[in-house]
Amino acid sequence: MKRIGIIGVGEIGRAIVMGLCDGGDKSPEVxxxxxxxxxxxxxxxxxxxxxxxADNQEVVDRSDVVIIAVxxxxxxxxxxxxxxxxxxxxxxxxxxxxxxxxxxxLATDAPLVRAIPLPAVRERRSVTATCPSHPVVNAxxxxxxxxxxxxxxxxxxxxxxxxxxxxxHYWYLATLTSWAIGHGIASDDxxxxxRGLFQGVxxxxxxxxxxxxxxxxxxxxxxxxxxxxxxxxxxPANSDALNxxxxxxxxxxxLPRVEGxxxxxxxx
Numbered sequence: 001m002k003r004i005g006i007i008g009v010g011e012i013g014r015a016i017v018m019g020l021c022d023g024g025d026k027s028p029e030v031x032x033x034x035x036x037x038x039x040x041x042x043x044x045x046x047x048x049x050x051x052x053x054a055d056n057q058e059v060v061d062r063s064d065v066v067i068i069a070v071x072x073x074x075x076x077x078x079x080x081x082x083x084x085x086x087x088x089x090x091x092x093x094x095x096x097x098x099x100x101x102x103x104x105x106l107a108t109d110a111p112l113v114r115a116i117p118l119p120a121v122r123e124r125r126s127v128t129a130t131c132p133s134h135p136v137v138n139a140x141x142x143x144x145x146x147x148x149x150x151x152x153x154x155x156x157x158x159x160x161x162x163x164x165x166x167x168x169h170y171w172y173l174a175t176l177t178s179w180a181i182g183h184g185i186a187s188d189d190x191x192x193x194x195r196g197l198f199q200g201v202x203x204x205x206x207x208x209x210x211x212x213x214x215x216x217x218x219x220x221x222x223x224x225x226x227x228x229x230x231x232x233x234x235x236p237a238n239s240d241a242l243n244x245x246x247x248x249x250x251x252x253x254x255l256p257r258v259e260g261x262x263x264x265x266x267x268x
Contacts, residue, residue: 132149
């Protein structure tokens with residue numbers, strides 16, 4: 001596997017390193033920026049193949065594939081002045097930063113690929129959307145759980161918006177737990193039951209022979225409890241509100257950026 005450099009060692013950067021270095025396979029050389037120094041130092045101590053570089057330019061110089069994982073509002077500062085030769089492959093995981101925008105910032109002819117890796121890449125269990133398709137990047141994320149090359153950036157932004165629903169799912173589960181606690185259930189028992197309930201639902205998603213609507217129908221009986229909650233709580237108004245929230249997020253992801261300005265990033 002190619003030598004991997006990561007600029008911005010936050011949650012996603014950490015997950016990528018763990019996915020690359022855990023699991024028994026021969027680990028690639030990984031070069032980390034000093035941004036997120038505490039996490040970078042922890043990873044370099046844990047994995048023999050991981051090194052922390054003095055600065056971002058050293059990360060670029062020592063790597064074949066450079067993953068840019070800084071926050072969107074920090075991108076201009078972190079990347080200004082970097083020299084990226086055309087023989088590198090740059091993977092951009094900054095939400096809302098398009099290929100043309102990043103190319104202007106880096107002033108490079110190197111291949112640029114957008115990607116949406118999620119924390120589950122640490123376990124090699126997450127499909128990563130990429131745009132455009134590139135064999136080196138596809139191989140990298142196939143190794144980390146799977147890759148979904150996307151035809152254009154407009155479609156890519158739709159997938160990016162979908163990732164904004166993850167914490168809503170966790171809050172939904174937390175609300176169920178709080179409701180049970182409010183009705184006298186012990187906190188640990190409520191938490192354990194809700195986790196077990198939805199872990200089972202999650203496993204059913206691996207059955208790709210059934211559509212999501214079919215899975216819902218298979219978990220529901222006419223006039224039963226599941227149908228009652230779905231039709232009363234997840235009513236058309238609730239569905240419309242979710243669609244509007246996603247539309248608003250998608251519009252924000254598509255906003256053009258002016259050089260030197262930093263619009264408020266979407267929370268992922």
